């Protein structure tokens with residue numbers, strides 16, 4: 296094993312990307328006082344976890360990380376991504392439906408087709424933050440004492456991606 300010199304810093308990370316780490320969903324965002332038309336994306340997700348080596352010489356088990364992330368993707372797949380906290384949208388729910396209004400335009404979605412998300416807007420940035428939070432909740436069941444950060448990237452298209460990084464310690 297290599298001797299670490301004083302002042303040297305080692306950093307390690309594991310990354311999962313591709314495969315089933317994706318979801319195909321409908322959405323629109325509000326921005327610049329406007330509301331986009333309803334459309335969809337084939338979103339891709341990547342996760343990077345930084346930290347030191349644990350007892351088994353893993354930063355974190357890829358297999359577990361993939362399964363947890365895949366499960367979160369499944370909850371979003373083939374659904375309309377509803378940002379529950381968007382102040383520009385008028386949201387009305389009934390037992391079976393969500394009605395969404397913006398400046399006199401209205402959409403109605405069956406509840407079962409909707410992913411109700413506690414976010415302000417379904418931008419790639421907010422989706423990355425949501426997925427990161429959901430992943431951190433799931434990771435509570437595991438020993439994460441060696442981890443220093445978790446980053447989630449959400450790709451709307453190969454040309455555009457947003458990241459959210461949560462640092463667990465300095």
Ligand SMILES: Nc1nc2c(c(=O)[nH]1)N=C([C@H](O)[C@H](O)COP(=O)(O)OP(=O)(O)OP(=O)(O)O)CN2
Pocket residue numbers: 323324331417418419420451452457
């Ligand atoms: N930083 C961000 N910018 C934009 C986001 C976002 O989430 N984060 N989202 C959008 C829209 O949702 C839009 O769907 C982006 O799609 P895009 O493919 O860019 O739309 P265009 O039709 O303009 O581009 P084409 O490449 O011609 O398809 C906007 N910005």
